[in-house]
Amino acid sequence: MSSTVLGRNAVTVNKKYTEYFLPTVLTAMATNIAMIVDSIIAGNLLGQNSLAAINLMSPISQLYFSITILFGLGASSIISFAKGRRDEKQANRVFTSTFIVLIALSVIFIAIQLPLADSISSLLTKDAELKSLLYQYYVPFIIGTPIYLLLMCSIHFVRADARPAFASNIVIVANAVNLGLDFLFMGAFKMGIAGSSIATVTGYAVGFVMMSTHFIMKKSTLHFDFSILRNPVQFFKFLGKMVTIGLSGALGTMLITVKMLFLNTIIQSIGGSAGMVSYSVCSSSQIFMSMFITGASQTMIPIIGVCLGEKDYDGVRYAFRRAARVLAVSSVVIMLFICIEPEPIIKFFGITSPTDIANTVPAMRINALSFPGLSFSFLLLYYYMATQKRAISTAISIINGIVILIPSALILGKFFGITGVWYSLVVAQVGTLVVVYFIDLAEKRKSGGKYKNFYLLEETEDNELLALSFKGTKENAAGVSLYLSSFLSKNGIEESRANRIAVAVEEMAANCAERMEGKKKFADIDIRIFADKKETIISVRDNGDEFDPLNDDKEFEMSPLTVVKAISDKVEYSRALGFNRTIIKL
Incomplete structure (x- = not known):
């Protein structure tokens, strides 16, 4: 990794x-x-x-x-x-x-x-x-x-x-x-x-x-x-x-x-x-x-x-x-x-x-x-x-x-x-x-402390637990998954949910790596994880080729996206400015 x-x-x-x-x-x-x-x-x-x-x-x-x-x-x-x-x-x-x-x-x-x-x-x-x-x-x-x-x-x-x-x-x-x-x-x-x-x-x-x-x-x-x-x-x-x-x-x-x-x-x-x-x-x-x-x-x-x-x-x-x-x-x-x-x-x-x-x-x-x-x-x-x-x-x-x-x-x-x-x-x-x-x-x-610098951005209500960026390679997909399992467990996320989050991120990253296979460069991936007691939201954004996980043409195979859908409560997709953005709710 x-x-x-x-x-x-x-x-x-x-x-x-x-x-x-x-x-x-x-x-x-x-x-x-x-x-x-x-x-x-x-x-x-x-x-x-x-x-x-x-x-x-x-x-x-x-x-x-x-x-x-x-x-x-x-x-x-x-x-x-x-x-x-x-x-x-x-x-x-x-x-x-x-x-x-x-x-x-x-x-x-x-x-x-x-x-x-x-x-x-x-x-x-x-x-x-x-x-x-x-x-x-x-x-x-x-x-x-x-x-x-x-x-x-x-x-x-x-x-x-x-x-x-x-x-x-x-x-x-x-x-x-x-x-x-x-x-x-x-x-x-x-x-x-x-x-x-x-x-x-x-x-x-x-x-x-x-x-x-x-x-x-x-x-x-x-x-x-x-x-x-x-x-x-x-x-x-x-x-x-x-x-x-x-x-x-x-x-x-x-x-x-x-x-x-x-x-x-x-x-x-x-x-x-x-x-x-x-x-x-x-x-x-x-x-x-x-x-x-x-x-x-x-x-x-x-x-x-x-x-x-x-x-x-x-x-x-x-x-x-x-x-x-x-x-x-x-x-x-x-x-x-x-x-x-x-x-x-x-x-x-x-x-x-x-x-x-x-x-x-x-x-x-x-x-x-x-x-x-x-x-x-x-x-x-x-x-x-x-x-x-x-x-x-x-x-x-x-x-x-x-x-x-x-x-x-x-x-x-x-x-x-x-x-x-x-x-x-x-x-x-x-x-x-x-x-x-x-x-x-x-x-x-x-603002009474809401704004801390000239950007004037309020960031107190998003429950963001973790944000990280990495190249979309299969090696990195596996490495980030291991890191997340450890990090989430240490930060109070129960083991079963931590494992589902890690698997979802790994499979999304692996899918991105597959899409860009044979290309001259790998995609860049941003992962943001939001968590509270009831729900976890994973935001995945990449700049790779367009691909809608909701229209996965490998639906009946054990593809990475099939795994993500199986372990998630809901998956949403949008594309803006050439970014693929997938929201996974667990």
Whole structure:
């Protein structure tokens, strides 16, 4: 039993995090990379005014993104939690309700924005040339509303349905189409800045067609259940729950829209068009950083949802720590790169004027200093949202979005000019983390000892007797069985029940080893045992090939699962995020 670790470890959660991280980063790119690509190509092909015009669209695009967070992330969190509790019916009804709401919202958004597109463009800029360019980019964006909202929300569902690689493939194809058509429409066809927007919408349309294939495949565990329409009370209950859970993340994004509107106004009043050019590059670099922030933070959300549904608090902590390590490394590396070599990045956006470069270099460097704080502010926001500490996550959204940034931008801008505005971006992130620290401290004191650290997880009612992790080999199956027999007997479990527990764990581990026989790697297994005087519950989770013990095709043979069924009072099975989870009650 050399490879057995007689204790719980983070292997299964870390592997799942690794599996989901890159696809989630690529998914974040679906929202962000299109605007970066449009900015770079438009800046090089059409000039820096087109670059500034696309950046002026940021408040609108952030508003749309907030809708996908509100319903996509909110709904996928409920779905993951429901799957952790083995409630497939609720998962399907939440999934269906979300699609109905998004279609209705799309119709409303188009009906409102199309007639008012010119007026909205005037609100975003007073410069006549920038307004004309912005309007040309904005109209195709409005028409693509339903495709964008449905695609970006569905990406969350595809990931929650254990197909992160497919979700990333959708993103790659959508952005490849956008990139190719950018050059075709703006270059060969001379369609101007409107061509850039049309290319983006076309890319989303291709991605939408790809995404649709997932929900008609047998691999999908999510299915439409339109019976929810016959129960309006439950429909609005699900809608309210989605909004409640997703609100803090969506609010954070919405407040980015408010922040951008204020910053655009302040920067134009202090630095003019030159200041807007500098801010455009800073904003794009922050969008690049936000891919990692979104990727690292949102990767942990479905994992935390499932673990929370299972009351696996160790798994929750493992997922958060992994996300924190990823963000610590990525934010520092990106910050240092920008601080050391800002000029090549600036020139990459088509800015060649020595004056504009000289103005943008300090802006880029100061803005980069905010990246570590920005990363951890949003990591905590998404963590508290996933663990249903909604008041704290909402507070982070408001504090980070406007409470500190806008006053500091006004004050520092007045005394130090445009440089003061850049420093306000750093002040906002440091201030947010300081305030969150004191909020967390107050929550722990108010809990009366329930919460012992910043995770704010209550773990007093689960009767967990033992948790351990090991590789799914036959050698380890036998070794863990011997260990359990001894451990359980020493901890007050009567011998007959201890032996049944040990046998059940051994047979489940042996079955997992059989399933993975001939594969290049063994599965990882987590065992958690809960016991009281009346009942013992064994939770078995593995990341091996899918296999439902309730549909054992060796029912009439003496297979490991036949033995488990024979000695158990009840066996339940569910699959979520690519994990097999079996609950055995003795």
